[in-house]
Amino acid sequence: MTTRRVRARRGEGALLREEILRAAEDLLAESGSEDALTLRAVALRAGVSTPSVYLHFADKEALVEAVCMRVWGEFGRMFRENLGGDPFLALGRCGRAYARFALEHPVQYRVLMMRATAGPGVPPAAAECFRHMVDAVSACVETRVLEGDPEELALGMWSAVHGCVSLLIAQPSFPWPRDREALIDHIVRVAGFGTAVYSRLPQTLPPSADLAAALDDFGARLASGVASGVASGVEKPRGDEPGGAGE
Amino acid sequence: MTTRRVRARRGEGALLREEILRAAEDLLAESGSEDALTLRAVALRAGVSTPSVYLHFADKEALVEAVCMRVWGEFGRMFRENLGGDPFLALGRCGRAYARFALEHPVQYRVLMMRATAGPGVPPAAAECFRHMVDAVSACVETRVLEGDPEELALGMWSAVHGCVSLLIAQPSFPWPRDREALIDHIVRVAGFGTAVYSRLPQTLPPSADLAAALDDFGARLASGVASGVASGVEKPRGDEPGGAGE
DNA sequence: ATTGTTAACCTGACGGCGTCAACCTGAGAC
DNA sequence: GTCTCAGGTTGACGCCGTCAGGTTAACAAT
Numbered sequence: 001m002t003t004r005r006v007r008a009r010r011g012e013g014a015l016l017r018e019e020i021l022r023a024a025e026d027l028l029a030e031s032g033s034e035d036a037l038t039l040r041a042v043a044l045r046a047g048v049s050t051p052s053v054y055l056h057f058a059d060k061e062a063l064v065e066a067v068c069m070r071v072w073g074e075f076g077r078m079f080r081e082n083l084g085g086d087p088f089l090a091l092g093r094c095g096r097a098y099a100r101f102a103l104e105h106p107v108q109y110r111v112l113m114m115r116a117t118a119g120p121g122v123p124p125a126a127a128e129c130f131r132h133m134v135d136a137v138s139a140c141v142e143t144r145v146l147e148g149d150p151e152e153l154a155l156g157m158w159s160a161v162h163g164c165v166s167l168l169i170a171q172p173s174f175p176w177p178r179d180r181e182a183l184i185d186h187i188v189r190v191a192g193f194g195t196a197v198y199s200r201l202p203q204t205l206p207p208s209a210d211l212a213a214a215l216d217d218f219g220a221r222l223a224s225g226v227a228s229g230v231a232s233g234v235e236k237p238r239g240d241e242p243g244g245a246g247e
Numbered sequence: 248m249t250t251r252r253v254r255a256r257r258g259e260g261a262l263l264r265e266e267i268l269r270a271a272e273d274l275l276a277e278s279g280s281e282d283a284l285t286l287r288a289v290a291l292r293a294g295v296s297t298p299s300v301y302l303h304f305a306d307k308e309a310l311v312e313a314v315c316m317r318v319w320g321e322f323g324r325m326f327r328e329n330l331g332g333d334p335f336l337a338l339g340r341c342g343r344a345y346a347r348f349a350l351e352h353p354v355q356y357r358v359l360m361m362r363a364t365a366g367p368g369v370p371p372a373a374a375e376c377f378r379h380m381v382d383a384v385s386a387c388v389e390t391r392v393l394e395g396d397p398e399e400l401a402l403g404m405w406s407a408v409h410g411c412v413s414l415l416i417a418q419p420s421f422p423w424p425r426d427r428e429a430l431i432d433h434i435v436r437v438a439g440f441g442t443a444v445y446s447r448l449p450q451t452l453p454p455s456a457d458l459a460a461a462l463d464d465f466g467a468r469l470a471s472g473v474a475s476g477v478a479s480g481v482e483k484p485r486g487d488e489p490g491g492a493g494e
Numbered sequence: 495a496t497t498g499t500t501a502a503c504c505t506g507a508c509g510g511c512g513t514c515a516a517c518c519t520g521a522g523a524c
Numbered sequence: 525g526t527c528t529c530a531g532g533t534t535g536a537c538g539c540c541g542t543c544a545g546g547t548t549a550a551c552a553a554t
Binding site: 050 | 501503504
C-alpha cells in the first residue's frame with residue numbers, strides 16, 4: 001500500500017477520509033498494538049503524505065476518536081441483533097456478545113475504553129449504544145425481575161462485564177481459567193443475578209450461616225420451579241452455549 | 248527541583264534510583280496525566296541528566312513498572328488493613344477500599360491497570376495482592392456463603408469492582424449517579440451477592456414471573472431474619488457508610 | 495484553446511520523545 | 525600525589541505529532 005494514491009477529483013476530497021480511516025483500522029487490527037497507529041504509518045498506508053491526514057482530522061486524537069466511533073457502531077449493531085425474547089435472557093445474550101466482541105478485538109477495545117478520553121459529553125454512537133443497554137434493562141424492570149433506575153443498573157452491569165474483559169485484555173498474566181467462555185458466563189450471571197438480588201437486600205445482613213441457608217433455598221426453589229415444568233415459555237439453551245448461563 | 252543534584256558517594260549510586268522513582272510518582276500525581284511521565288521530565292525533576300535514568304532502569308517501561316510495583320504494594324497494604332471479622336463483611340470492606348483507593352489515585356490506577364502489559368508472569372507485589380483477594384474469598388467459602396474455586400470467584404469479583412472504577416476513570420462522561428459512594432456500594436453488593444447466588448443457579452431459568460417471585464421471597468427472608476434478632480454477631484454498619492452495603 | 499481559481503495535496507522544518515555511544519569527573523584507595 | 529572506576533554528562537540518532545508555505549491538477553469561464 002506504499003503506492004502513491006491518485007488525487008481525488010474536485011468535490012471528492014472526502015474520499016480520502018474514508019481511506020485514512022480504513023488504513024487506521026487495518027493498521028490497528030494487523031499490528032495488534034495501538035503504538036503502531038502512527039500518523040506517518042497511516043498516511044503511508046493510505047498512499048498519501050503525512051500532513052494530508054490533517055485535511056480531514058484536526059489531530060491524531062480526532063482520528064483515533066473516529067476509529068472509536070466505528071467500534072461503538074459495531075457494539076450498537078451487536079446489541080440490536082441480540083434483543084428480543086425474554087428480557088432477562090436477552091440481557092444475558094447481550095452481555096455475552098459484548099464480551100465476545102471485546103475479546104475478539106482486544107486492541108480496538110483498548111483504544112475505545114482504556115484511552116484517556118478527552119472532551120466532555122458522550123459521542124452519539126456511544127450514547128446510542130448505551131441506550132440499548134438501558135432499554136434492555138428497562139425491559140427487565142417491567143417484568144419485575146430487576147428493580148431500580150434502569151440507567152444506574154445498566155451502568156452497574158456494564159461495569160461488571162467490562163471489568164472482566166478489560167482485565168483479561170490488560171492483565172493476561174493472572175491465573176485466568178482455561179475456559180474463557182465459561183468465565184464470561186460466570187460474570188454475566190453474577191452481574192445479572194447480583195443486580196436482581198441487590199434491590200431486595202436489607203440494610204443489615206443476617207449472619208453467614210443464615211445467609212448461606214437462604215441462598216441454598218433460593219437455588220432449590222429455582223431448580224424445582226424449572227423441574228416441575230413451570231418453565232413454559234423459557235428459551236431453550238442454545239446448542240453452542242451449554243447451560244445458557246445468565247439468560 | 249531543577250537544581251543539579253550532588254553526585255552520590257561511592258557505593259551509594261543506588262540512592263538515585265529512589266530519587267528517580269519518587270520524582271516519577273510525584274510527576275504522575277501532580278500532573279494527573281500519564282503523558283507527563285517523561286524520562287526527560289523525571290530526570291529534570293531528580294536534578295539529573297536524562298540518560299542517567301538508564302543507570303537504574305533498563306528503559307522507560309521498567310521505570311513505569313517500578314512505579315506500578317509501589318501501587319500494588321499500597322493495594323496489598325490496604326487489603327491487609329480490611330481483613331478480619333465476618334469474612335463476607337470483610338470482603339465487602341475490601342471491595343469498597345479498593346474502589347476508593349482507585350478513585351483517589353486515578354492516574355496511578357490507569358497506569359497500573361490500563362497500560363499494555365509487557366512481560367509474562369505476575370510480578371510479586373501483584374501476586375501478593377491477588378493472594379489477599381483469594382484468601383478473603385476462601386474464608387467466605389469456608390462459611391459456605393460462597394461456593395466454588397476461590398481463585399475464579401476472586402477474579403470475578405475483582406472484575407466487577409475494577410470494571411466500575413475503570414469505567415468511572417476512563418469514561419467519566421457517561422451519566423454516572425451523583426453519589427459515587429453509593430455506586431461503589433451497589434457494585435460491591437452486586438458482585439458479592441451475584442457470586443453467592445451464581446453457584447446455586449440451575450442450568451435453565453424459570454420464567455420471569457417465577458424468578459421475580461423467588462427473588463422477592465429471598466429478600467423477605469433476609470429481612471425477617473435480621474428483624475427477628477437472628478442477626479447476632481453481625482457488624483454494625485459503619486456510621487460513615489449508611490447501610491454498610493455489601494458487608 | 496487558454497486562462498484563472500481553488501480544492502487537494504506535498505515539502506521541509508520544528509520541537510519533543512526514547513535511546514545509545516562516547517566521554518568526563520571526582521571520591522576514595524594506595 | 526596519582527590511579528581507578530563508579531557515577532554521572534554530552535551530543536547525536538531516528539521517530540513522533542504538528543505546522544507554514546508551496547505545488548499541482550480539475551474544472552468553470554472565456
